[in-house]
Amino acid sequence: MDKIIIYISNFFLVFFVTVISLSAGGSKKKEETIALKKQIYGLHKVDEETSSIPYLERYLELSQNELYFKLLYAKALLYRNDLLVPKPNEPAEDRINKAKIIQKNYNLASKLFQENVLHLEKVRPRDPNLGRWYYLWAFSEWFSDNKEKSIKLFLKAVKLDYRLTESYYNVASLYESLGQWKDASLYWRKFEKAEKELEEED
Incomplete structure (x- = not known):
């Protein structure tokens, strides 16, 4: 007992x-x-x-399911300024290694944006910042050299938030870089028109 x-x-x-x-x-x-x-x-x-x-x-690490902080992390990677930029006078191997690190950073940013912006749209389709997140995602795809995808995302961003008129500017620039002059001209005009409408609204 x-x-x-x-x-x-x-x-x-x-x-x-x-x-x-x-x-x-x-x-x-x-x-x-x-x-x-x-x-x-x-x-x-x-x-x-x-x-x-x-x-x-x-x-x-502590809060793995925090959607908003995953988006902030993606944004921080996109705006990151501490990575070494390749210089023309450096050995080729050094330039390649630096370029790979930069590319890896932007690829991670675009992956995080894709996962979390789409999730945000699903759970909060009326979120007032959704257009802005699409806009940032578009840049991460552009810097990852996914130009066609970036164009689609910029257009989605301005559709969600008409104030993001720079989207048209960026689309025009992307079409120019792809040699699609007719499309570029169309979006230059859209940019000018959207800017004018915003000025009149203000």
Whole structure:
């Protein structure tokens, strides 16, 4: 009987310690995520997206299903300015390696945008920032050299938010780079018209 009482006492002691540990761990995690959020918001507010990348990566380790922070991470990768740019006077191997790192960064940004912008559209189709996210996604595809896809995304962005008139400008530039002069001319005119309408509205 004494053995049973001791066993039950030990069981409850272990259970109690485990619950306290889990509770303390949960509390520490919550404190860390709050601190990280504050840091991330502060950096994005002053256009320091690059500096926010390690904080975003840590935050997403702790909160893997945070849609908005995945989009902020994609944006930070898109605006990243700490990667070394290849220089003409460098050895070919160095230039190739630097170009690969830059390409990998933009590919990751476009992958994150694709997954999360489409998810955002599904769960919040009336989100007022949806057009803006499409616009940023379009740039990540452009920098990943997916020009045709980028064109479609810019047009989707301006369809969702008519104020994103720069989309027409970017589409015209992309068509020019593809040698499609007729399409480029059409979108230059659309850009000019949309800009004029925005000025009249203001």
